[in-house]
Amino acid sequence: xxxxxxxxxxxxxxxxxxxxxxxxxxxxxxxxxxxxxxxxxxxxxxxxxxxxxxxxxxxxxxxxxxxxxxxxxxxxxxxxxxxxxxxxxxxxxxxxxxxxxxxxxxxxxxxxxx
Numbered sequence: 225x226x227x228x229x230x231x232x233x234x235x236x237x238x239x240x241x242x243x244x245x246x247x248x249x250x251x252x253x254x255x256x257x258x259x260x261x262x263x264x265x266x267x268x269x270x271x272x273x274x275x276x277x278x279x280x281x282x283x284x285x286x287x288x289x290x291x292x293x294x295x296x297x298x299x300x301x302x303x304x305x306x307x308x309x310x311x312x313x314x315x316x317x318x319x320x321x322x323x324x325x326x327x328x329x330x331x332x333x334x335x336x337x338x
Contacts, residue, residue: 228276230254232261236335238268243276243283252282259290263300268338272305272331273312284319291324303327303334 228245239262243255262269269290273279287304294300304327306313316322328334 227251228278230258232258234266235270235331237266238270238335238338239263239266240270240272240331240335242272242274243279245276246278247276247283248278248280249282252286255283255286256289259286259293263290263293263297267297267299268301269294270303270305270331270334270338272334273316274305274307274310274331276312279312279315281319284315284321287321287325301338303338305329305331305334 228243228247228251230251231242233240241258241262259269271287290302294302302325304325306316306327307329316327326337328337
């Protein structure tokens, strides 16, 4: 499996953690560090999965970690971008992540919501 890339950038009033490529346990430390850094630098975090071709349960665990951060610290907020009709969106739906974390079609929609 090709290793994916985790990119963190500031966009409007939020930190955006973008996953590109394929993500599994090998990229989980990078994702978790990116989420920790993003929450440490600001209160609003968007995880953009629109460029991720594959995610496994380690990514789901990292998203759950981010959700816990947002719940434990009232000023924190986490949303996810995952376009409909993609493998990633289906995984989020099957794992019921979309019941815990708001999932948006586009980054623009997610940024507007937070």
